[in-house]
Amino acid sequence: MAETRQIDIASPRRHGSSIGQPLTRRDGVLKVTGEARYAADNHPPGMLHAVLAVSSIARGRVRFLDVAAARAHPGVIDVMTPANRPPLALDPDAKLHPFMFRLDLLQNDTVRYAGQAIAVVIAETLESATEAAALLSPRYDTEAASMGLDSADSFIPPTIGVGYPSEAQHGDVEAGLAAAEHRIEAVYETPAQYHNAMEPHAIVAEWDGDRLTVDTPSQGLAWAQDRIAGLFGIPPEKIHIRSPFLGGGFGSKGLISGPQVLGILAARMVGRPVKLVLSRDQMYGPVGHRAPTRQTLRVGADRRGALTAVHHHMRTTTSTFDDFFEPSVQVSHALYASPAIATSAEAVRLDTGTPLFMRAPGEASGSAALESAIDEMALAVSMDPLNFRLRNYAEVEPISGKPFSSKALRECYAQGAARFGWAGRPLAPRQMRDENGLLVGWGLGTAIFPAIMFQGNARAVIRADGIGLVELGAEDMGQGAWTALAQIAADSLGLELAQLEFRAGSSDLPDAGIAGGSGHTATAGMAIHGAGADVVAKLAELAMGDERSPLFGAGNAGVSARGGRLIRRDDESRSESYADILRRAGVAEIEGRGSSAADPAAQNAYSLHAHGAVFAEVKVDPDLGQVRATRLVGAFAAGTIINPRLVRSQYYGGMVWGVSFALHEQAVVDHRSGRVMNSNMSEYHVPVNVDVPPLEAILVEESDPHVNALGIKGVGEIGITGAAGAIANAVCHATGVRVCRFSITLEQ
Amino acid sequence: MSLSISLTINGVQRKVELEDPRVTLLDLLRERLDLTGTKKGCDRGQCGACTVLLDGRRINSCLVLAISQDGAEVLTVEGLAQGGELHPVQATFIDHDALQCGFCTPGQIMSAVGLIQEGHAGDDPERVREGMSGNLCRCGAYRGITEAVLEAQRRLVQTARKAAA
Numbered sequence: 024m025a026e027t028r029q030i031d032i033a034s035p036r037r038h039g040s041s042i043g044q045p046l047t048r049r050d051g052v053l054k055v056t057g058e059a060r061y062a063a064d065n066h067p068p069g070m071l072h073a074v075l076a077v078s079s080i081a082r083g084r085v086r087f088l089d090v091a092a093a094r095a096h097p098g099v100i101d102v103m104t105p106a107n108r109p110p111l112a113l114d115p116d117a118k119l120h121p122f123m124f125r126l127d128l129l130q131n132d133t134v135r136y137a138g139q140a141i142a143v144v145i146a147e148t149l150e151s152a153t154e155a156a157a158l159l160s161p162r163y164d165t166e167a168a169s170m171g172l173d174s175a176d177s178f179i180p181p182t183i184g185v186g187y188p189s190e191a192q193h194g195d196v197e198a199g200l201a202a203a204e205h206r207i208e209a210v211y212e213t214p215a216q217y218h219n220a221m222e223p224h225a226i227v228a229e230w231d232g233d234r235l236t237v238d239t240p241s242q243g244l245a246w247a248q249d250r251i252a253g254l255f256g257i258p259p260e261k262i263h264i265r266s267p268f269l270g271g272g273f274g275s276k277g278l279i280s281g282p283q284v285l286g287i288l289a290a291r292m293v294g295r296p297v298k299l300v301l302s303r304d305q306m307y308g309p310v311g312h313r314a315p316t317r318q319t320l321r322v323g324a325d326r327r328g329a330l331t332a333v334h335h336h337m338r339t340t341t342s343t344f345d346d347f348f349e350p351s352v353q354v355s356h357a358l359y360a361s362p363a364i365a366t367s368a369e370a371v372r373l374d375t376g377t378p379l380f381m382r383a384p385g386e387a388s389g390s391a392a393l394e395s396a397i398d399e400m401a402l403a404v405s406m407d408p409l410n411f412r413l414r415n416y417a418e419v420e421p422i423s424g425k426p427f428s429s430k431a432l433r434e435c436y437a438q439g440a441a442r443f444g445w446a447g448r449p450l451a452p453r454q455m456r457d458e459n460g461l462l463v464g465w466g467l468g469t470a471i472f473p474a475i476m477f478q479g480n481a482r483a484v485i486r487a488d489g490i491g492l493v494e495l496g497a498e499d500m501g502q503g504a505w506t507a508l509a510q511i512a513a514d515s516l517g518l519e520l521a522q523l524e525f526r527a528g529s530s531d532l533p534d535a536g537i538a539g540g541s542g543h544t545a546t547a548g549m550a551i552h553g554a555g556a557d558v559v560a561k562l563a564e565l566a567m568g569d570e571r572s573p574l575f576g577a578g579n580a581g582v583s584a585r586g587g588r589l590i591r592r593d594d595e596s597r598s599e600s601y602a603d604i605l606r607r608a609g610v611a612e613i614e615g616r617g618s619s620a621a622d623p624a625a626q627n628a629y630s631l632h633a634h635g636a637v638f639a640e641v642k643v644d645p646d647l648g649q650v651r652a653t654r655l656v657g658a659f660a661a662g663t664i665i666n667p668r669l670v671r672s673q674y675y676g677g678m679v680w681g682v683s684f685a686l687h688e689q690a691v692v693d694h695r696s697g698r699v700m701n702s703n704m705s706e707y708h709v710p711v712n713v714d715v716p717p718l719e720a721i722l723v724e725e726s727d728p729h730v731n732a733l734g735i736k737g738v739g740e741i742g743i744t745g746a747a748g749a750i751a752n753a754v755c756h757a758t759g760v761r762v763c764r765f766s767i768t769l770e771q
Numbered sequence: 772m773s774l775s776i777s778l779t780i781n782g783v784q785r786k787v788e789l790e791d792p793r794v795t796l797l798d799l800l801r802e803r804l805d806l807t808g809t810k811k812g813c814d815r816g817q818c819g820a821c822t823v824l825l826d827g828r829r830i831n832s833c834l835v836l837a838i839s840q841d842g843a844e845v846l847t848v849e850g851l852a853q854g855g856e857l858h859p860v861q862a863t864f865i866d867h868d869a870l871q872c873g874f875c876t877p878g879q880i881m882s883a884v885g886l887i888q889e890g891h892a893g894d895d896p897e898r899v900r901e902g903m904s905g906n907l908c909r910c911g912a913y914r915g916i917t918e919a920v921l922e923a924q925r926r927l928v929q930t931a932r933k934a935a936a
Contacts, residue, residue, distance in 0.1 A: 703815060
């Protein structure tokens with residue numbers, strides 16, 4: 024194996040002056056002092072409180088609302104129902120493009136899922152609005168709800184995820200299975216999951232004539248602005264969305280949701296600023312979820328343990344009125360080499376809210392199933408799970424035959440295994456016990472996530488005093504964008520961070536694309552990189568064309584930008600500060616623009632993915648069946664690492680989501696009422712501090728010359744992939760029992 | 772109906788007119804006193820985002836009716852830093868990257884301050900993890916949180932020793 028290297032946070036490799044440095048969060052002080060202002064922390068003068076009333080049935084019609092009782096409650100200003108809701112310019116059920124999701128905005132009295140808004144009460148105080156909403160005492164015409172993966176006839180969705188084909192094939196799977204020495208067929212189920220960002224969706228909306236100002240958390244400012252503009256029939260530039268901090272998003276704040284728009288409608292109706300904040304249980308309906316899946320894997324391997332065929336089929340759910348299909352099978356396209364791979368999908372329509380992107384949509388659920396199946400096959404052929412994965416290591420992307428732009432997965436396996444102490448793991452299950460007699464198991468999962476880029480724009484300026492400004496409508500939901508993007512910005516302008524002003528999180532800045540798909544650092548970063556380069560080129564032109572400048576005539580040798588100065592490449596003793604260049608030219612400031620998008624040539628030529636390996640230890644009580652994750656080591660290679668401290672935190676967070684996926688979270692749905700029965704934070708289990716085992720994340724060095732000029736792949740979601748499967752595999756290794764339904768609980 | 776109570780909030784005594792007995796301590800802080808550092812994540816005492824110290828004890832302020840606390844002393848995240856200097860728990864949260872989105876952070880920090888004052892956890896990571904388990908963090912910053920609490924505890928012990936010496 025080649026020499027393996029990792030990024031040490033104590034002494035990181037610097038790629039530029041700022042890029043690569045493990046800086047602490049620039050917004051850290053604001054966040055630890057309580058000064059960071061989230062949407063619901065705003066309180067414009069004259070503001071009223073709006074509270075949703077939501078449906079307790081999943082299908083039917085609202086027959087009666089006691090609006091009179093609600094109105095009569097002290098402090099109530101108005102009650103918005105389908106009868107008096109202000110008009111919209113666009114039907115909330117219109118779908119003009121695949122990412123325009125249908126919204127419930129009181130367009131009629133139909134109920135299509137539990138938790139759908141059926142009225143909005145607006146009052147002077149939160150207490151009045153809350154109590155008056157309860158006084159509405161709705162009565163319904165109830166119809167039987169369709170719930171669960173088997174409750175309706177399935178159909179083949181036209182596409183899955185974000186426009187992927189629902190069927191894909193390479194080679195002849197049936198022939199591969201027929202020729203296999205070992206065959207397994209396994210069915211895995213993953214439950215409905217809800218994002219449960221700590222910050223409930225919130226909006227403070229204020230109209231001034233036809234101008235609208237909103238404070239609301241958004242992972243996609245420009246998309247939100249366009250959506251609101253379309254619904255209200257006003258130009259986007261009349262809408263100002265401020266989203267300086269998001270209290271977590273995980274996909275649920277990628278698109279503006281119905282309740283957020285209802286807050287805007289309420290403000291329009293009463294002519295005063297309105298705040299609307301969802302209660303926790305109201306987040307289990309209109310703001311998206313990860314749909315449940317049932318995945319069938321048919322896998323064949325030859326005598327030596329080489330895969331001969333992989334067939335990955337999924338069945339999932341969407342709502343009765345819109346389309347989003349959790350693309351679980353995509354993961355099988357890129358992970359393990361096999362001469363034959365086929366993936367297919369089917370779906371059923373349920374009386375639920377529409378599912379949406381949730382951290383690693385498709386990869387999380389698909390990886391949990393695929394990694395389990397790979398582990399089952401390793402056991403069937405009596406190979407160590409790591410050796411089995413190395414035997415089937417994909418040197419090119421299996422489904423397409425394209426080379427990988429870069430792939431340091433072997434190094435991830437090696438470094439992770441060494442740190443974890445994988446060597447010496449007994450092959451057979453149920454062989455290890457700890458000093459207290461608990462069963463101990465070790466499991467492995469491979470992590471993978473595509474390197475995605477969206478379209479983004481940025482603006483950069485050098486001012487007369489030599490200070491730089493970079494601004495763009497980027498979003499920080501906790502991933503650390505304010506810090507990482509500022510590091511890129513400083514380097515792009517050849518400035519130290521202290522010489523830089525960085526602005527983001529507002530819709531009146533250049534559209535920087537959506538913070539999602541682990542693509543934001545690459546997208547926004549490359550736009551910044553372009554804007555900075557544009558400014559530096561203009562400065563260089565000014566200086567090199569001016570005979571009074573020490574840079575005059577640098578010509579083809581050119582200049583580089585560093586520390587607020589341009590420096591001749593052929594003679595570093597000759598340099599000039601930005602401030603001096605501007606002063607002599609009599610220019611107040613120089614502006615540059617940059618834009619970014621995925622490079623179609625790179626996409627055509629290469630498979631673009633980040634990779635990793637997650638090693639897990641679990642302990643299982645042999646009498647009680649109680650499962651605890653006790654140790655987790657992940658090693659990840661994701662191209663250029665802008666800030667290793669924050670990237671490590673992203674990996675930890677992803678791995679905690681993996682623990683949660685494997686052992687904790689699932690929505691429990693009552694099939695009769697169609698309601699989520701555990702729609703709160705005590706019964707919808709997410710890990711608490713004591714549930715999380717000691718974590719280690721190794722940052723494996725990788726340089727990628729193709730993915731984009733900065734070599735950035737993205738780190739936000741990969742940590743959840745691999746981890747869930749690793750834990751499931753460790754449970755099987757501890758107990759000899761393969762639990763095929765997530766989350767793994769002791770009764771199984 | 773207007774009811775008047777007196778509260779000492781972050782060291783400042785305040786007379787608060789309450790027009791409504793339904794107001795929780797959390798909503799009083801957030802909606803009426805513009806102390807929005809304390810967050811509402813569930814309003815049911817399940818997530819810990821609204822943790823404050825009430826008469827020195829950490830509590831979920833969403834579960835407390837303000838009217839019932841006449842004369843009480845409340846410490847919120849806004850009252851921790853003294854003269855522009857961060858409290859050791861605040862400083863170590865930044866150093867250990869014990870936060871991502873930051874929404875649970877004020878509650879985590881107040882819970883940590885309370886835990887350290889209670890004196891039960893000491894330097895045992897397991898007890899710190901247990902003692903901090905009433906505060907959910909969906910971003911998964913738990914490793915950093917535990918490290919930050921342990922280091923803050925060490926710093927506070929050192930400071931106390933120096934003061935005693």
